[in-house]
Amino acid sequence: MRKSTLNAAEMRRFNRSLVLEHIRTGECSRIELAKKTGLTRAAISLIVDELLEEGILLQGSAISSSVGRRAVSLLLNPNAFYVVGLDISRTHYALGILDFCGKCLKQVKKRIDSRITAKDVLDEIKNEMLVMLENPPQGKLLGMGITAPGPLDVNEGKLLNPPNFEKWHGIPLVDYFKNILDCPVVLEKNSGALALAEKVYGAGRQYDSFFGLVVDTGIGGGFVNQGRLYRGSFGFGAEIGHTSVDCFGDMCDCGNNGCVELYASVPRILEWAVSLDSSFNDWKVIIDEAMAGNLLALNVAEREAEYLSCIITTIVQVLDVPAVVIFGDLTYKFELIQNLIREKVNSRILSRSLGGVEIKASRLTDAPAILASGNLIIENYIRAGDTI
Amino acid sequence: MRKSTLNAAEMRRFNRSLVLEHIRTGECSRIELAKKTGLTRAAISLIVDELLEEGILLQGSAISSSVGRRAVSLLLNPNAFYVVGLDISRTHYALGILDFCGKCLKQVKKRIDSRITAKDVLDEIKNEMLVMLENPPQGKLLGMGITAPGPLDVNEGKLLNPPNFEKWHGIPLVDYFKNILDCPVVLEKNSGALALAEKVYGAGRQYDSFFGLVVDTGIGGGFVNQGRLYRGSFGFGAEIGHTSVDCFGDMCDCGNNGCVELYASVPRILEWAVSLDSSFNDWKVIIDEAMAGNLLALNVAEREAEYLSCIITTIVQVLDVPAVVIFGDLTYKFELIQNLIREKVNSRILSRSLGGVEIKASRLTDAPAILASGNLIIENYIRAGDTI
């Protein structure tokens, strides 16, 4: 059952949010907004005036069309707000500040000393953050987004029990930073947040829905469904790394058999590759060799592509997405593995009509982890009307 | 990007739809509606008056609470509308009429002669239908819902290329009946429509989201997400039968390797069962034997449960649903296989916190296929405000 009913105020919030969303995907004029949203020019004018008044939008240059008065383009004011983004991984943390347009203004990435406690790491992050905020950028602090490996308790703002991450179990991440900053703080799975950032700033822009597949030490997923991050009933959705590619396969720590993570995560595929050729201890080496014509290396790439095509097929059959975007080490000289995966996937979904599935590499370059975490807050702001 | 913006008319449509939805899930009074929806009593009164005026609602008996004026319960008027439902399977068709509350008023189920053309079958169905409609029930004909095995082109209202269904390929089902009835006609995958009916009338009522798993000659799926049927980008979603339980397994007609349908569909598991004991040619026999202590039969049930638990785990990891509802032959004396599946699934998702997954049997008894197809139209009507 839908949560919220509608009244005039909700209606306004919703339409305002719609306007912001359209402008975020690209400068556009009032008239274009009216056409895209279906609102009248008058209504658009009222909403835009309000947003200009609040300093959230800027008027850009006049766009000349054929004849008639020139349309005035509207764009987000990057200095309207700023956000803090923090990504915590097993080995590092990345901390930074984004402006309202997602531009990274400041950033640090530091190794996490494996011997110190989570509390000490948090205190270190806190100090870094306070230094950054001594000379804050223009605008108001909108909030802080935190990303970490799943599974995590999004509502409580804590990590649950990700493997090899024991020291963080149960640490109240969100509360810790809420107490310091006194602003909204949200926690999200890193792979989900990455996919959402890709939707706004990267290769996902052209798709309404797509699946983001993060392949590195583990295999994670993020499902963008109709422009929004799919979270599932308990915030555990898109956990593709622990789906099986072999019903009776090896036992995984997670309880399942034959998890794809056991075969296709970077460490696991390298483990197998090294057994073929001891120089294959880096994915880049394998790709470079394969491109140079080394058949053994190509063999490794094919095997990796086979596993990934298997789960991508599952994703496509269940979610029916038009595209999958791949993140992580595999995007190195992507064409080779891309073609292998695309061929295998499209062969596996042969009987599905209406064309194949696009396989793309992430196009987030500048500090993707910080962008992904900070963007969570920008997203929440822009979609404030999005409670339906 | 969301399609529709909001104005006063949309707002009303939406709130009206919300009211209908609440009443459909159970009689309730104006005051309860106000509490549940968040609208004011005044707004509820206006909407309810309109619905009473249109004959869509009925006033029921007064509900006595402790003190004060008694609340008047409101319920859907079953005679406000009726719908036609048609399900086409490989061997049979089922045709019927439902009232607005989903009660089946008339029904026929007939074998499809494998030697006649699709056009002839349609003409036969048409004649059956016209006979039924000679003495139509009270109310207005709201539309016709058709269900068939996927994949199908929902927009064009045609079947695409389901295996063993060649004579139906490309037949313009929806247009055929639209021309006869002059009312809305929709086409949907049978497994999806079943899941949606289960949400409204069956075991899915208590869940906001769940997955329906149809196990018979094939394996189909339907994903109810936040009360709505998930369709995916091209209407192919929830196609769980052609996801792999073995990345390098047997080749399936669909193009994939190791599809679960190759191992766990009823014919396939029986094929294997018969090789163990020639009397195991019926799932009921296997279950009866297993319950009587036959270890070989239990072995068969365990193997079936193993395959299903593997794909249910995939479903849970990707979609994060709290429950899976199973349809089809497997629901015979369900407790045995239910317990096996539940144990195996919950063992496979061990590391996921926040409790296990419910495994339920469908509770649709009276003409589920007709209910599922006809309900599509009722659903569309009730959710008419649901364009957001």
Next chain:
DNA sequence: TTAATTTGTCAATCAATTTAACAAATGAGT
């Protein structure tokens, strides 16, 4: 019988969009 309580209705008000007229800006044709 009265008071308290709950449910439901009504009229006035409010908030947001639409409608429709108008103003501003611009290029094309004369």
Next chain:
DNA sequence: ACTCATTTGTTAAATTGATTGACAAATTAA
């Protein structure tokens, strides 16, 4: 240079639907 059609944007009045707050109706308890 001037006019005119065209496009973009603004404004005031009208419209629609929800809210507010008072009131009426119905019921139980005292």
